[in-house]
Amino acid sequence: MKRVLVIMGSPRLGNTMRAAQGIEARMQGLGEVVFEYCMLRDADLARCRGCFVCFEKGEEYCPLHDDAPGIERRMHEADGVIFASPVYGLNVSGLFKTFVDRFSYVFHRPRFFEKKALLLTTSGLIGDREVLDYLDRVARIWGFEVAGRAGLIIPPCPLPEDKARRNQETLDAAARAFHASLHRPRRSPSLHDVLLFHGQRATFRELGERAPFDHEFWKSRGWLEENARYFVDVRVNPIFHAIGSLAERYVARQVRRDCAGWQESEV
Numbered sequence: 258m259k260r261v262l263v264i265m266g267s268p269r270l271g272n273t274m275r276a277a278q279g280i281e282a283r284m285q286g287l288g289e290v291v292f293e294y295c296m297l298r299d300a301d302l303a304r305c306r307g308c309f310v311c312f313e314k315g316e317e318y319c320p321l322h323d324d325a326p327g328i329e330r331r332m333h334e335a336d337g338v339i340f341a342s343p344v345y346g347l348n349v350s351g352l353f354k355t356f357v358d359r360f361s362y363v364f365h366r367p368r369f370f371e372k373k374a375l376l377l378t379t380s381g382l383i384g385d386r387e388v389l390d391y392l393d394r395v396a397r398i399w400g401f402e403v404a405g406r407a408g409l410i411i412p413p414c415p416l417p418e419d420k421a422r423r424n425q426e427t428l429d430a431a432a433r434a435f436h437a438s439l440h441r442p443r444r445s446p447s448l449h450d451v452l453l454f455h456g457q458r459a460t461f462r463e464l465g466e467r468a469p470f471d472h473e474f475w476k477s478r479g480w481l482e483e484n485a486r487y488f489v490d491v492r493v494n495p496i497f498h499a500i501g502s503l504a505e506r507y508v509a510r511q512v513r514r515d516c517a518g519w520q521e522s523e524v
């Protein structure tokens with residue numbers, strides 16, 4: 258039985274919740290899956306205070322004592338996570354953004370490599386593509402394999418038949434792709450994923466003592482070793498590897514220059 262956790266960023270039981278439940282019903286039709294919902298509106302998740310302690314010392318030193326560690330544990334226990342947010346002001350909801358801010362240390366120390374992600378948003382008219390692109394970047398950098406995305410447009414007036422059908426087809430396709438992903442091993446990383454690996458590696462190698470906690474995390478996992486091609490032992494397309502290695506040299510040079518600039522401007 259595969260476990261799916263929905264991170265629900267809507268403050269109400271509305272369109273986004275119905276869309277997630279639509280995916281649940283479709284996936285249950287395909288078999289062997291159980292859903293769990295993390296309703297951010299009910300979670301005790303305070304806004305990030307911007308103290309940098311999670312980056313510099315580790316997330317266990319966060320001064321906020323709330324549901325964050327439990328939410329991370331639930332993501333680890335799931336096989337797949339659905340990141341679900343309505344479009345609010347051309348972006349994710351405030352609830353969802355608080356969730357991302359509180360897990361910002363994962364951008365530095367990625368970890369969800371065995372997990373699949375499905376991205377889900379609903380909007381009245383505009384902004385769904387930008388939100389899906391944003392969710393895509395978050396999920397990938399956190400280590401997820403993004404298996405599908407669904408953006409539903411649900412205006413506050415009755416939907417014309419063709420648009421209603423398009424939403425149903427979007428849900429069908431997303432549910433099928435996500436369900437299939439849960440029953441297969443991780444795919445070979447895309448060029449985008451390989452570039453992310455090399456870009457981050459250059460950054461955390463070069464930052465060294467300026468970000469010792471992150472540097473040590475990367476080192477302890479063997480990701481800074483020359484022969485490491487990706488976070489996990491998976492086939493990497495040799496052309497992607499070559500492009501990633503070139504990009505890594507470029508990023509490393511930029512980081513070195515930036516660090517030199519910081520030293521000069523320090524008082």
Ligand SMILES: Cc1cc2nc3c(=O)[nH]c(=O)nc-3n(C[C@H](O)[C@H](O)[C@H](O)COP(=O)(O)O)c2cc1C
Pocket residue numbers: 267268269270271272273274343344345346347348379380381382383384411
């Ligand atoms: C505060 C707020 C901001 C919104 N901003 C946008 C927007 O920028 N673009 C858009 O197309 N719809 C916008 N909408 C409409 C919602 O995205 C849309 O109704 C969505 O399906 C609501 O999902 P929910 O029922 O899960 O809350 C907004 C709605 C609210 C309440």
